Amino acid sequence: MKRARPTRTDPRVLIVGAGPTGLTAGVELARLGIIPRLIEKREMASGFSRAVGLLPASMEIFARSGTDAPILTEAIRFRGILFHRDARRVARIPLPDPPAPPPLLGLPQDRTEHHLAETFRRLGGAVDHATPLTGLRHADDGAIAEIDGQDHRFDHVIAADGVHSTARMALGLDFPGFDLDQDWSIADVEAPDWPDPGWFQGFLMDQGRIAVVVPLEAARFRIIADTPDALAALPVDMPVTRMHRAGRFTLSIRQMAQYTHGRVAFAGDAAHCHSPIGGRGMNIGIADAADLAARITQGDISGYHAARHPVAKRTIDLTEAARRRLTATGALSRMTITGALRMVALIPPLRRRLIRTLTDI
Numbered sequence: 385m386k387r388a389r390p391t392r393t394d395p396r397v398l399i400v401g402a403g404p405t406g407l408t409a410g411v412e413l414a415r416l417g418i419i420p421r422l423i424e425k426r427e428m429a430s431g432f433s434r435a436v437g438l439l440p441a442s443m444e445i446f447a448r449s450g451t452d453a454p455i456l457t458e459a460i461r462f463r464g465i466l467f468h469r470d471a472r473r474v475a476r477i478p479l480p481d482p483p484a485p486p487p488l489l490g491l492p493q494d495r496t497e498h499h500l501a502e503t504f505r506r507l508g509g510a511v512d513h514a515t516p517l518t519g520l521r522h523a524d525d526g527a528i529a530e531i532d533g534q535d536h537r538f539d540h541v542i543a544a545d546g547v548h549s550t551a552r553m554a555l556g557l558d559f560p561g562f563d564l565d566q567d568w569s570i571a572d573v574e575a576p577d578w579p580d581p582g583w584f585q586g587f588l589m590d591q592g593r594i595a596v597v598v599p600l601e602a603a604r605f606r607i608i609a610d611t612p613d614a615l616a617a618l619p620v621d622m623p624v625t626r627m628h629r630a631g632r633f634t635l636s637i638r639q640m641a642q643y644t645h646g647r648v649a650f651a652g653d654a655a656h657c658h659s660p661i662g663g664r665g666m667n668i669g670i671a672d673a674a675d676l677a678a679r680i681t682q683g684d685i686s687g688y689h690a691a692r693h694p695v696a697k698r699t700i701d702l703t704e705a706a707r708r709r710l711t712a713t714g715a716l717s718r719m720t721i722t723g724a725l726r727m728v729a730l731i732p733p734l735r736r737r738l739i740r741t742l743t744d745i
């Protein structure tokens with residue numbers, strides 16, 4: 385275990401939200417010697433997992449605080465990607481085997497949050513649960529946050545309070561973009577007899593329907609589909625022995641025009657959100673948080689927006705282009721994608737390029 389450095393509470397930093405973004409900001413600040421106040425409106429840690437994929441960039445950030453070790457022990461290493469046209473397999477793209485570093489690890493988001501919260505605690509921090517931010521306004525060289533019905537002054541506020549950010553609304557800031565008028569669905573299931581269990585599997589079907597199966601543990605899987613019933617969307621029979629949860633969600637594609645407003649900086653889903661295609665939202669939030677924490681410790685956050693806004697913008701452009709192509713209803717579009725995936729699977733440099741595109745942020 386890495387030893388904590390001597391810590392201080394000056395400058396006074398408030399982090400709003402104990403999702404992966406807020407927790408990473410807390411860990412990085414504490415590691416660099418500043419103990420922030422971290423407030424979370426939930427009464428306890430979330431047991432609800434959305435993200436699964438952890439990219440190398442996130443693992444590099446976690447390695448600085450030692451958070452990578454428990455994650456590496458618990459996470460699964462994806463073996464590769466299988467693409468199907470309906471039930472028929474059209475492409476098999478293996479990921480590099482050990483000892484090569486894993487380009488993609490799988491761990492339910494609540495477990496990543498658990499390990500970050502443990503590191504934060506070890507470094508001297510604490511998450512204040514059941515403590516919502518209820519108001520926020522600018523002050524000279526700082527911001528005033530309303531917490532528990534009282535005003536508190538901070539030198540910096542990191543707004544990591546997700547898509548429906550209270551901080552963003554309290555400051556009257558826009559979140560330009562759009563919401564998709566379509567229900568997507570998610571199901572977490574146990575299926576010990578599912579073939580090729582360590583592989584991420586994608587299914588492309590008629591009328592622009594898509595579904596993916598993501599391994600969570602040896603016999604536990606996450607299904608995501610662009611129709612209201614994830615399990616029913618699969619074109620193959622999945623022998624499910626237990627359904628852990630099933631639900632629906634809508635997609636928002638939005639990004640703030642400016643990430644910093646006075647001494648309030650927005651990070652993670654509070655600043656940008658997009659479709660889960662490509663599995664990047666959480667990973668970009670983690671990188672936002674690490675960048676911002678480093679700037680706060682250096683006493684100058686002016687470069688944060690210019691450094692981080694283009695990263696999420698690129699991801700939004702990439703994932704929207706992919707989503708439009710994958711969910712296009714024309715048969716020609718599906719034939720083109722299927723043909724392209726077959727080529728990628730057969731030609732090693734194209735395979736490596738696809739893996740890089742999927743795992744670099």
Ligand SMILES: Cc1cc2nc3c(=O)[nH]c(=O)nc-3n(C[C@H](O)[C@H](O)[C@H](O)COP(=O)(O)OP(=O)(O)OC[C@H]3O[C@@H](n4cnc5c(N)ncnc54)[C@H](O)[C@@H]3O)c2cc1C
Pocket residue numbers: 400401402403404405406423424425426430434435436437438493515516517518544545546547548549550551570608633651652653654660662663664665666667668669
């Ligand atoms: C189905 C699905 C699958 C996904 N898969 C992936 C994936 O594989 N890889 C990936 O990288 N991303 C994925 N994502 C995206 C990922 O889940 C999000 O990008 C990530 O959760 C964002 O983290 P965050 O900390 O910024 O926000 P959140 O996780 O939303 O956390 C915000 C926190 O702020 C708290 N909060 C809100 N308001 C207040 C307030 N007023 N006061 C105090 N606290 C407050 C909330 O309770 C919450 O705990 C997926 C998303 C979905 C929907």
